[in-house]
Amino acid sequence: MSSPGKTRVAVVFGGRSPEHGISAVSAGSVIAALDPDEYEVVPVGITRAGKWVLTSADPRELAIAERRLPEITPATGSAMVLPADPTGNGIMVLDPTAGPSALASVDVVFPVLHGAYGEDGTIQGMLEMAGIPYVGSNVFASAAAMDKEFTKKLCAAEGIPSGPYAVLRAGMTLSDADRDRLGLPVFVKPARAGSSFGITRVTDWADLDNAVAAAREIDPKVLIEGAIPGREIECGVLEGETGGAPEASLLAEVRVVSDHDFYDFEAKYLDDACEYDIPANLPDRVTAQIRDYACRAFTALDCAGLARVDFFLTPQLDVYLNEINTMPGFTSTSMFPRMWAAAGLEYPKLVNRLIRTAQYRGTGLH
Template sequence: MGEKIRVAVVFGGRSSEHAISCVSAGSILGALDPDEFEVIPVGITREGRWVLTSGDPSQLAIEGQKLPEITAASGELVALNQRELIVLDPAHGSSALASVDVVFPALHGAYGEDGTIQGLLEMSGIPYVGANVFASAAAMDKEFTKKLAAAEGIPTGAYVVLRAGQELGEADRQRLGLPVFVKPSRAGSSHGISKVHDWSELDAAVATARAIDPKVLVEAAIVGREVECGVLEGEAGGAPEASLLAEVRVVGGEHEFYDFEAKYLGEDCQYDIPADLPPHVTARVQELATRTFTAVDCAGLARVDFFVTPDNEVLLNEINTMPGFTPLSMFPRMWAASGLDYSKLVSRLVRTALRRGTGLH
């Protein structure tokens, strides 16, 4: 047998999605075949320190309402120097830990899914799983996702962007109507999202979103079904591939929409895989999913989310370049239903990243 592939799984991070990143990483760490891969688990604290952790998946799981967190006490401090991880020991000096063949950045949200760590890895010449710098940044920013989609003729709902200091004008209120959703432009896991039923609620909703991101989107509410599609970069550089679809249904009375608590802390959601849609609608969602993947210049993987209206119109909601990655998350579940189980999915992503390498493509 040849040498094992050394994979650094990087997780945690400075964003509001720190805990969900830890949960995703725990599943990835458990899925990497030790006969094929040597795994280096690297957590990033909320302050931005890199820590060599134990990699114990049980320490990265949600326990009841308690969310996992990486702290400076989680392990030894490390730094990245080109392809080497360096252990930082104030008492005995720095020492090289290991060279890294590929990084799996299981980071969600800002400072990870937005092109920042991708830029660092590009400069270090280390292959990594997922989208490049531009695609990561464009997909993280919902404003520019919508603009790129519009340029490719991919339909989206009506929206308005409020930059710092801007307010929603009367003409836009008339155009959007009520209710509207107010959300940070550059966040995920439904953090900072509010549903506004009366314009008197708008200021508070904007303040909630701006606590995460000064740029805010106000979107017209779309009556319809929430449908998701997983997309993988084609093997050997082929066309992107679409999974079976999933439909998300919020069934509990406590949640008006698919918010953070409904996603991760409660039992008020049901998921249908494959989604019960007419064949032509399924095909339309899959087509738009792969077109969105290409429009944003994605690589590796993405989960693309849509609304399907009562008259079967398909509208893009958003694209996630590093979606939730537990075996219960929608992206792995859609691919499992499509015939690619979790461990094979993780292995394929790592090998795709190695084949692609870094630099312009």
Template structure:
């Protein structure tokens, strides 16, 4: 995993972004910046502001933390702009400042894109990095795009023979022109139903419609975040169980012990506040206590889902353990929550891979994988 010239591996940590998960991406970046070994890596933090500006951000983990529920971190778009520039020897980072000539920071060996949601986790930045010819951590263009779009993800998983919940999709164009057919499709699925932005994350914009009277408001709330909405039947009485998947350096696939999320208090489902804000009533069981044989079945299904979508690097596969004992794949996240307290790192820690080792492994995987078709 040595850099081509024998110097430290230059890692560009890219975070923030234009999606509604901007703040969570900043929190994730702070966690990774904290554990990167500066004797092994030359670290360059690059922030993408909410308006899309790329800047050289502070290498300060504490600046990128949630300090209070109403004080979420954000990239400072007024910092020095940066660009990725293709050269004859590779791709380098150039910093521009109105008060000084452009400064080249040298070739980038690998990008660690810690972006959640659209314009980052959805194949867009992956495509840009492919065009720039620079290695990057995580899934490629197609796997990122398919996994981000919950509707197409279900199509791919179902085609691979994996169990998914019944669903329908509604577009903004259809809803504005004539919502009646969409209401009829949801009625055929049955209530209660979950209404989600098709390409969102962190439970932002998700509502539970208990009956037809709540559907319109739920769809309108989801459309604020995405012009395509996924509506699926609620897995009533199910347990929410997750599994981490990670490529091995020899080309295989490893999985974690499963973990379970239990929601208590006033939260009916695993919403944004329950996921990220302190003192919320969420209990995590790592490992999950499952019926005999279910742990092995779930880990095998997680690996199948990872391969079916064509993932690389890492993914978290979320399941419902239904009341009848069957397992259903809920969704697949190619850049899951990645703070030390997030489920993905906690599951790997319980499986024997601690947080710094997890970060090192992902960089090593990216370094041994080139760009282009693979």
């Protein structure tokens, strides 16, 4: 039974992508921020194999411990399923002895899923079919933002520049012409992944094949980007309340300060290897340009709810789009909530706004 007067929120996390553990950490922060007087939490974990389980709502079980990320396993809780039926009762718990039983219908889903099978339009399509409102972008925007090739193409059509790159689909190799055009160093990355998984900085063409192979362990389509020297700047974007124009946060600059070649997974999450400036120390015109680009990119991809838009800034103050994340890292120390907290929207209020925006938007075409 649901609690009268409370909003029932299914927080979904884990999943089949390499970002499984970070998703769980993000979910723990979201659950901790939900006021129990206002919200009833349904914690839904997804194993790496794709099994859905009803888990504990204790955020302490979803924290990084001794450099180890949390893991959702079949033993974590009772098996469950979400039927793609808008006339049904929402989430079903599967009891091997008593059969399926319906939980009370959830009011909104917060899919704190990063990467494939979560941030790429797949679960968004399921929720659309089920008619359950959810936090974040719709099917198209999620898929387009997840694929860095199409992010760049759509934003280029909007007049937002990105640096030089080449796309290698399955079986393709980098041509000599592209090697000359891109130069060294290059960054080799999966076209559809996040959290810096599978990324290699290549400074010698002899190392390219191994870097491409590492990226293809995650995605057969690989992006090779020419390095853009300079600074890394991030901007958070929120959908306007009650459907208004998107709003940009204060900007953040990320600086890697220890023994890491770039802003990789260990630097981000395990080694405390980065420093951040919020707001970023930039000329006013550059700040305004980046915030404008971020909102335009959000609109160009038809995003909803939230996004973190990342940029490179050259020493000549030229701005280039890096990527868009439609469900960025959401731990209490992640950049997206930190940028909004610096602007006066503290973490619990940010989570509350995202849930209310999702309920207002509902499902279907807009």
